[in-house]
């Protein structure tokens with residue numbers, strides 16, 4: 001298709017474009033994998049923060065969602081989704097918001113990993129006659145928050161919740177250090193470590209006579225690398241819906257699977273340096289340089305033609321707020337102005353889809369037949 005007649009050519013740039021066939025493929029792939037492993041799937045809505053994207057995940061078979069803010073919870077509850085896990089540690093100042101959602105009928109689950117927060121939850125619950133459902137966060141890889149599976153604190157927190165009138169729903173973990181890996185064996189081992197640690201925590205709770213129905217694990221790399229999920233009841237993953245260059249480097253998707261790109265226009269050149277200047281700087285791509293420490297550094301993104309064809313070797317090597325610097329890896333392009341004339345419209349694949357999406361108030365969703373739809377996304381807390 002000629003550039004000028006491509007449906008994206010009529011959009012203002014920069015714009016965040018979703019390739020819908022790729023997104024649907026990513027959704028189907030994950031859902032099929034979860035079905036094969038015999039677990040339920042609870043996608044993380046923080047990647048898209050967009051109703052039609054989350055609806056596509058639900059339509060494919062997802063059960064409930066994970067959110068990273070209570071604003072997301074309120075937004076998706078208003079869409080009719082009731083089974084929502086707020087996957088960030090609860091703090092007392094957010095309990096009124098959580099209570100309001102539950103009072104409206106939202107089956108909101110909250111998370112804690114400390115006795116102090118557990119006490120605040122049960123005290124607030126008792127004062128408002130509310131039995132919050134609480135999941136205990138488990139640290140299975142030393143990467144972030146959570147209680148280690150064998151720590152005494154696990155039982156202490158559980159007892160505070162259980163005795164205090166909260167509903168102890170289960171345990172959850174997120175092996176985010178899987179992002180640091182890129183070998184299939186290491187990824188499978190991390191998935192097993194995540195599974196085994198979370199199951200171990202659940203077993204300890206049950207052995208102590210405490211309820212623990214849910215065992216929830218997941219990150220995109222571990223979800224796609226697990227070979228057995230015995231003892232696990234559900235998996236969560238977020239970025240898989242779009243994928244990105246970090247996931248490509250981790251090895252769980254191909255460059256051609258990346259469904260989110262930034263549409264940009266060539267606005268100038270520095271011929272002697274072999275640069276084309278585009279109107280997508282870090283304000284559009286985000287400051288995320290996640291591929292910098294990986295085996296292949298894509299700068300601020302991989303350059304593609306308007307139709308999505310990867311232009312191998314061309315990357316966004318630098319970014320100011322609204323200027324991106326497009327250059328060829330290795331030797332500079334001898335005639336960059338001829339290769340990318342002013343006005344050329346390109347697409348840039350991002351390092352981190354969650355961060356790049358967050359730069360935009362809406363997505364341009366591009367269907368197989370070229371039809372374009374504008375899908376709003378929300379931000380903030």
Ligand SMILES: Cc1ncc(COP(=O)(O)O)c(C=O)c1O
Nearest residue numbers: 044087174219220236237238239
């Ligand atoms: C609690 C929790 N669950 C699930 C996920 C999803 O991880 P990913 O985007 O790697 O799929 C995240 C991501 O940060 C998370 O924080």
